[in-house]
Amino acid sequence: MFPHERVVIRRGAESGLPIIVAVHSTALGQALGGCRMKAYSQWRDGLEDALRLSAAMSEKCALAGMPHGGGKTVIVTPAHDFDRTAALHDAGTVIEELAGLYATGPDVGTGPADMVTIADRTRHVFCRPTTHGGSGDSSPATAFGTVAALKAVCAKLSGQSPAAPLTSNPAAAPSSGRNAWAAPSSGHAASGPSSGHAASGPSSGHAASGPSSGHHTASAPSSGRNAGGRVLSGPNATGGTIDVGDVGDVRDVRDDGLAGRSFAVLGLGHVGERVARLLAEAGAKLVVSDIDPARREVAAELGATWATPEECLTAEVDVLVPAALGGLLTPAMVPALRCRAVAGPANNQLDAPATAGLLHERGILWAPDYVVSAGGVLRATAVELHHETPAQVTARLNGIASTLTGIFAAAERDGVTPAAAAANEARRRMNPRG
Secondary structure: OOOOOEEEEEEOOOOOOEEEEEEOOOOOOOEEEEEEEEEOOOHHHHHHHHHHHHHHHHHHHHHOOOOOEEEEEEEEEOOOOOOHHHHHHHHHHHHHHOOOOEEEEEOOOOOHHHHHHHOOOOOOEOOOOHHHOOOEOOHHHHHHHHHHHHHHHHHHHHOOOOOOOOOOOOEOOOOOOOOOOOOOOEOOOOOOOOOOOOOOOOOOOOOOOOHHHOOOOOOOOOOOOOEOOOEOOEOOOOOOOOOHHHHOOHHHOOOOOOOOOEEEEEOOOHHHHHHHHHHHHOOOEEEEEOOOHHHHHHHHHHOOEEOOHHHHHOOOOOEEEEOOOOOOEOOOOHHHOOOOEEOOOOOOOEOOOOHHHHHHHOOOEEOOHHHHOOHHHHHHHHHHOOOOOHHHHHHHHHHHHHHHHHHHHHHHHHOOOHHHHHHHHHHHHHOOOO
16 A cells, blocks of 8 residues: 655756655644755655655654644755756646645754745745744754653663653643643653654754755854744744753753763754754763764864774763754664764664664664754744744653653553654544544
């Protein structure tokens, strides 16, 4: 049975490039998913990415309790120069033809400014710059949510419950349910997959940026000011802007179980650098790497050990944090890993679902990437589509830890991998009647 509701493959009228839009599910509401602009050896590889990423996005949204399904746009670019504006316009035209079935945001190869260009052709777009009425760069929220997930992972490794949220005024993640998008209540109790909020998947709001997507020097989340503002249709609930500072005070992360832990952060792009900075602020020991040697300056600034990508991938650490492009966890690589857990914002970390079983057999805890990386889409939709306050957004991001804790508990209870436990719960939420 073909699982996707709609797949459009079009040669762009303005650019001549392959434009692919995949809508996996609208069972819970409008499908969401990032716009990926990337060169592939052949366009069918782009189609495979779109199908896989849109399905993962459905799971991400379901586990996060969001009233949305999953989709994906892929613009297959050539190795030579091309008309970027024309390609983005072509993507907007295809999205507009779907009449609101799907909305897009940034992903690998695109950013908030590109969403403005897509918006020339469709209004079904989010994560535009704050100056254009959007929520801006989602990478700070993705990084914040990743660190929340890492807290849950470290707690699992220690056999303890997760520490307090990253904010100094904790609030609980929203309750789950088919259309749950209620304001978070107070108290941050860890909940199981059926009651907690997971993170969003592969990337809909600028998930981890890979090395090939280009690097921009990212300031620490505590000092950056480039996140949310007004919603698509009017001012948000606060009537003002929502910036990086509104997703938690990074000065309050020292006593959360991360201090003294060792992490290998592979990829120092938009998200990876922010994750590394938050971990350093928390007192963690870091090994970092990137394909761009200029990023070695970040390692020096943070007091981290610089390594080659290959050395970073096999470093002897508590947690490997993939923060670039996916596909790095393969049957050939798993035996070489020397970490206790793998958890990061990179999308599609597993080359195939069966690799999750190989990690499990080796006793390596794997946190489903679409749970870990949900912060960006959680924040973008909360601000732009659901008009939530900064406190509510922060609570949702902290809720990623609760969801992941519940997934780990369900996996242990049922004797399955965390990947299977997360997928089972996502399917239940998307089809509550079985």
